[in-house]
Amino acid sequence: MTDTSLRIAGILQSASHVIALTGAGMSTESGIPDFRSASGVWQKVDPMEVASLGVFMSDPARYWGFHRPRVDMLTGVEPNDGHRALAELERRGILAAVITQNIDRLHTKAGSREVIEVHGSLDRGVCLRCDARVSLDELLARADAAEDGVPRCTGCGFQMKSGVVMFGEPLPEDAIQAAYDHAMKADVVLVAGSSLAVTPVNQIPGMVVDRGGTLIILTESETPYDRLAAVRGHGRLGTELPAIVAALDAEG
Numbered sequence: 001m002t003d004t005s006l007r008i009a010g011i012l013q014s015a016s017h018v019i020a021l022t023g024a025g026m027s028t029e030s031g032i033p034d035f036r037s038a039s040g041v042w043q044k045v046d047p048m049e050v051a052s053l054g055v056f057m058s059d060p061a062r063y064w065g066f067h068r069p070r071v072d073m074l075t076g077v078e079p080n081d082g083h084r085a086l087a088e089l090e091r092r093g094i095l096a097a098v099i100t101q102n103i104d105r106l107h108t109k110a111g112s113r114e115v116i117e118v119h120g121s122l123d124r125g126v127c128l129r130c131d132a133r134v135s136l137d138e139l140l141a142r143a144d145a146a147e148d149g150v151p152r153c154t155g156c157g158f159q160m161k162s163g164v165v166m167f168g169e170p171l172p173e174d175a176i177q178a179a180y181d182h183a184m185k186a187d188v189v190l191v192a193g194s195s196l197a198v199t200p201v202n203q204i205p206g207m208v209v210d211r212g213g214t215l216i217i218l219t220e221s222e223t224p225y226d227r228l229a230a231v232r233g234h235g236r237l238g239t240e241l242p243a244i245v246a247a248l249d250a251e252g
Contacts, residue, residue: 004231009247009248012244015187015214016187018089019095019097019098019208020086020189020190020192021099021191022099022194023195024101026192026237029082030079030106032073061149064143067162068140071136074122079106079107082192083112089244090113096186097114097178097182098112099201100118100119102119103119103165119171124136124163125138126160128158130155134160139151179204183204186213187213189209191216192218195223196224196225202225205225215230216229216233219234
């Protein structure tokens, strides 16, 4: 237990609507590589050439050649103590929602119930032509059955994608609206593992602060909102978030 965890616990205890905003740093301790850091995936490959709507439309085999190994890797990953701590905060009625930029489903796997996935999720496959939906298992089965590794819609024959939002593809409107609705109610936003570099999600801390709310940032990298944070921590989330739960227990 640290001074930081004690301060955060005190803030959470007096709050009425707490939201968490999580990014890639939330899942790196589960073994998932990040994409945007100095050593991230996008430093080695141009996302527009392998993970964009344009390449999906023009060369789906290239898109799936990049995407499939990452899907396979994520299916075997487990939540870490940070994920479980956020789920526990929700279980206690302290945390109202997790808004996540991650697509790995680890928050749900850890037990969080109100999870808003603003960049999509791996839990489904979708056809962009006729909007047919299938489970992830069915999507991968179709990919395995295809000579080029590209799953296709049985209704219209068009190539299918996972539920993950591609570069150049609109974010899910319902998820963004749900995130903004929570932001307009929140008196505390806890940022965990996000560099707050990607719009429009990075507007959420400002929305909360502008309404007089409190910003807490627990992220190893610097963020544009650091100066607005009431508490700023740089520790590992698998340690820092459980420490907040422990501090709440200590305070009774």
